[in-house]
Amino acid sequence: MNESMHSFVYYVRLLQHPTILLLICLLVLSTCTEGLRVYVQQKETDLFQHVKVTRSEQIQKDSVLSRIVSELQHTIERAIQEADGKDRRFFNHGLDGVYSRRTDAFGPHLLTSSKALEIAPFGNLFAGITKSAVETLNISAQNIDQQLSRPMPILKCPFSNVPDCSHAATSRYRSIDGSCNNMVNGLWGRSFTPFERMVPAHYANGVDEPRQTSLSGGPLPLARKISSQFHQPSLLGHLMPDLSQMAMEFGQFLSHDIQRNALSTGQDGANINCCGNNRPSSEDPCFAIEIPTDDPYYSTFNRTCMNFVRALPTPKLDCRLGQRQQLNQNTHYIDGSQIYGSETNTSNSLRAFTGGKLKTGEDPNIPNLLPKDTANTANCKLPTSNANVKCFLAGDIRVNQHPALSSLHTIFMREHNRIAAGLAALNNNWTDQVLYDEARKIVGAMLQHITYKEYLPVILGDAIMTSHDLHPLTSGYFSGYDSNVNPAIKNEFATAAFRFGHSMVHDSLKYNGNGGDRLFKDIFLNPDILYHTTGGVDGILKGLTDSYSQKVDERLSSQLTRHLFESQPGFGADLAAINIQRGRDHGIPGYLLMKAICDVDSNVHDPAVWKALKALYKNTIDIDLFSAGVSEKPVTGGNVGPTFACLIAKQFEALKKGDRYYYENSDNQAFTLEQLDEIRKTSLSKIICRNTEITSIPTNAFITSSGARNPLMSCSGVKDIDYNKWKCGWSDWGPWTPCVDFIQFRSRTCMQQKPCSANVCTNKALEEQMCGSIVYTTKIRRKEKHNRVKHYGK
Numbered sequence: 191m192n193e194s195m196h197s198f199v200y201y202v203r204l205l206q207h208p209t210i211l212l213l214i215c216l217l218v219l220s221t222c223t224e225g226l227r228v229y230v231q232q233k234e235t236d237l238f239q240h241v242k243v244t245r246s247e248q249i250q251k252d253s254v255l256s257r258i259v260s261e262l263q264h265t266i267e268r269a270i271q272e273a274d275g276k277d278r279r280f281f282n283h284g285l286d287g288v289y290s291r292r293t294d295a296f297g298p299h300l301l302t303s304s305k306a307l308e309i310a311p312f313g314n315l316f317a318g319i320t321k322s323a324v325e326t327l328n329i330s331a332q333n334i335d336q337q338l339s340r341p342m343p344i345l346k347c348p349f350s351n352v353p354d355c356s357h358a359a360t361s362r363y364r365s366i367d368g369s370c371n372n373m374v375n376g377l378w379g380r381s382f383t384p385f386e387r388m389v390p391a392h393y394a395n396g397v398d399e400p401r402q403t404s405l406s407g408g409p410l411p412l413a414r415k416i417s418s419q420f421h422q423p424s425l426l427g428h429l430m431p432d433l434s435q436m437a438m439e440f441g442q443f444l445s446h447d448i449q450r451n452a453l454s455t456g457q458d459g460a461n462i463n464c465c466g467n468n469r470p471s472s473e474d475p476c477f478a479i480e481i482p483t484d485d486p487y488y489s490t491f492n493r494t495c496m497n498f499v500r501a502l503p504t505p506k507l508d509c510r511l512g513q514r515q516q517l518n519q520n521t522h523y524i525d526g527s528q529i530y531g532s533e534t535n536t537s538n539s540l541r542a543f544t545g546g547k548l549k550t551g552e553d554p555n556i557p558n559l560l561p562k563d564t565a566n567t568a569n570c571k572l573p574t575s576n577a578n579v580k581c582f583l584a585g586d587i588r589v590n591q592h593p594a595l596s597s598l599h600t601i602f603m604r605e606h607n608r609i610a611a612g613l614a615a616l617n618n619n620w621t622d623q624v625l626y627d628e629a630r631k632i633v634g635a636m637l638q639h640i641t642y643k644e645y646l647p648v649i650l651g652d653a654i655m656t657s658h659d660l661h662p663l664t665s666g667y668f669s670g671y672d673s674n675v676n677p678a679i680k681n682e683f684a685t686a687a688f689r690f691g692h693s694m695v696h697d698s699l700k701y702n703g704n705g706g707d708r709l710f711k712d713i714f715l716n717p718d719i720l721y722h723t724t725g726g727v728d729g730i731l732k733g734l735t736d737s738y739s740q741k742v743d744e745r746l747s748s749q750l751t752r753h754l755f756e757s758q759p760g761f762g763a764d765l766a767a768i769n770i771q772r773g774r775d776h777g778i779p780g781y782l783l784m785k786a787i788c789d790v791d792s793n794v795h796d797p798a799v800w801k802a803l804k805a806l807y808k809n810t811i812d813i814d815l816f817s818a819g820v821s822e823k824p825v826t827g828g829n830v831g832p833t834f835a836c837l838i839a840k841q842f843e844a845l846k847k848g849d850r851y852y853y854e855n856s857d858n859q860a861f862t863l864e865q866l867d868e869i870r871k872t873s874l875s876k877i878i879c880r881n882t883e884i885t886s887i888p889t890n891a892f893i894t895s896s897g898a899r900n901p902l903m904s905c906s907g908v909k910d911i912d913y914n915k916w917k918c919g920w921s922d923w924g925p926w927t928p929c930v931d932f933i934q935f936r937s938r939t940c941m942q943q944k945p946c947s948a949n950v951c952t953n954k955a956l957e958e959q960m961c962g963s964i965v966y967t968t969k970i971r972r973k974e975k976h977n978r979v980k981h982y983g984k
């Protein structure tokens with residue numbers, strides 16, 4: 191079959207719609223007959239596989255499967271035991287001698303948690319067994335998960351410790367790791383669980399190998415070639431009509447709440463250099479990015495290889511056999527885990543354990559920075575001249591990637607501490623734990639509010655916000671919680687769609703402080719400017735709201751595609767190439783399939799852009815999701831194309847409806863309506879005002895201030911949240927009523943809203959007293975004598 195026939199057949203199968211098929215047939219009769227024949231044949235084969243598997247065949251298959259499992263399990267488990275303790279050489283097979291110190295490409299991202307390293311051998315085990323089963327039972331690539339989807343009780347499962355969620359119904363607070371948010375499926379959304387998928391993975395061997403050849407035969411275009419030719423450097427004038435660089439930065443901050451992939455590491459957590467002399471060519475975990483010899487940039491430096499390691503494998507959450515999956519080390523929910531951590535050890539290490547507060551850094555000149563990473567675990571570039579300058583610790587390890595990200599972390603830490611202090615001032619009997627929990631609950635709610643109220647509307651536009659029920663309410667409770675919705679981050683979203691933000695990044699960070707603007711390459715992993723007394727966090731945040739974002743399109747700043755984490759000229763990494771390679775590593779299906787799933791029209795690219803992209807691939811079916819998705823024309827009112835808008839909207843809908851602690855919910859862990867109304871007054875700009883010395887800022891921080899549409903607001907007018915809505919016990923006494931018959935009254939109310947303990951109010955709600963200048967009657971005088979101020983019951 192020639193190439194055009196191939197694509198046609200694929201299109202036909204993608205659409206799977208008889209009416210559309212018929213229409214196409216009428217139009218192109220000759221090509222159609224062949225296309226239709228193949229389509230029908232495929233359908234028949236599918237049906238055949240479903241129907242014709244008889245019971246005896248099934249039993250036969252099951253017994254073969256059990257044999258494979260027990261044979262392989264024994265071998266692999268023994269290897270896991272041997273690997274435990276000393277090192278995991280078996281699973282990093284062939285890696286002896288290729289460990290190096292940290293390499294340019296990944297910077298802080300390679301700090302994989304030990305928990306992920308413990309799960310990975312199971313990922314290898316499950317993939318290994320699946321491969322044998324697929325070969326022995328001759329299962330076709332499309333049917334692997336379906337055919338092998340039977341429980342395998344004889345296999346050990348890293349997700350078998352299902353938490354006891356019996357107390358979760360009455361818990362007012364989220365767990366730190368996200369467990370028991372869903373009370374039936376207590377592991378849904380927990381940290382260290384797999385990314386889910388919208389559609390089955392597309393691997394070369396069906397199970398775990400990255401796609402490397404075209405459907406039409408021959409190799410796929412190299413990731414770096416696609417990057418250098420299609421994702422060319424951003425143009426200075428190619429700015430977003432009005433989105434600020436803060437819209438870029440908040441997107442990154444948000445993505446670090448909901449996802450953190452786990453990458454392979456070498457011994458003792460050292461980075462693996464897949465470009466080393468004796469690297470294992472194509473074996474797991476190496477998947478180096480080849481640089482073409484005629485590369486427009488790297489060839490000047492004689493570079494032919496860019497480091498890339500594969501993400502660690504994991505079995506599926508239900509531990510059924512099937513394709514290789516990847517692990518999310520963070521809680522999938524929008525819960526502020528980038529601030530607080532996704533596991534108890536991390537969150538405890540960040541707590542001050544007094545007054546409900548988080549730790550702050552102790553710098554002699556700059557108070558209230560994040561706590562310092564004195565051991566420099568993030569491998570930051572620190573000046574030798576000033577020993578005070580250190581990188582920072584936060585709930586997500588990537589906090590130090592660049593100072594704009596660290597600055598957002600800083601103001602949310604400050605907001606937490608401010609709120610904890612505000613709550614403590616009114617409720618002096620609240621313990622450190624209650625203050626911490628309540629402040630964390632409020633900050634998490636604020637993050638959700640900013641996400642759904644301010645951020646997503648400018649990215650997705652009103653129509654998509656409405657069709658996916660993403661707009662927050664203006665009053666009352668949301669009633670859409672659905673315990674059947676799995677909130678887990680989807681691999682297609684994590685690995686392609688939500689990386690759209692990479693295209694919004696500018697070459698430089700606008701900096702209102704010492705030395706002015708900075709190129710990103712000079713500030714990757716460099717905390718220096720956060721310690722400036724003129725500028726610092728304030729100077730960075732001001733710059734983010736004062737500058738435009740780059741357009742979401744195929745172009746990416748060369749700071750990301752040439753100079754990412756650059757250690758010396760020519761030795762930076764390329765984020766566009768990494769995104770493409772990562773997509774292939776994770777088995778992310780091609781763009782056309784995802785576009786069809788989202789039911790997107792055909793003309794969503796500028797014809798010249800589509801032509802340039804198509805020219806790189808032998809077959810349009812092969813086109814990578816990141817490249818084609820990011821280059822679509824934006825949807826009306828939004829700033830991403832329709833395919834990414836669809837994938838992003840689906841994800842945020844699941845994060846809203848599948849989160850029992852979504853801030854607008856009315857369950858018994860909910861805010862009171864009065865508290866909720868306070869949360870609804872939040873905006874990112876107000877949080878910036880409350881936690882910096884900045885004096886004025888655009889009302890909506892994601893839109894640059896442009897006259898009446900988004901005027902500058904003065905920070906001096908920004909109010910704090912009204913802590914009275916969180917007060918336990920009696921309110922202050924109201925005013926005395928007018929004097930009637932020489933008596934007047936005043937009252938107070940008992941504030942028993944959550945999280946106050948019951949019976950917080952003893953004593954009386956109403957008082958009366960004598961008043962007016964009177965000639966006392968005997969009766970009144972007697973009353974006064976016995977009971978000058980009289981209390982009434984609660």
Ligand code: HEM
Binds near residue numbers: 694
């Ligand atoms: C200067 C700004 C940024 C830099 C330097 C940066 C850098 C990176 C790097 C190095 C990775 C890891 C790539 C890999 O190994 O697969 C990554 C992943 C990612 N980035 Fe960015 N990024 C930036 C901004 C953004 C923005 C604005 C967004 C979204 C709006 C974003 C969303 C993501 C997502 C979703 C991932 C995947 C994370 C995971 O699953 O672990 N990034 N980024």
Ligand SMILES: [Ca+2]
Binds near residue numbers: 447521524525526
């Ligand atoms: Ca989270």
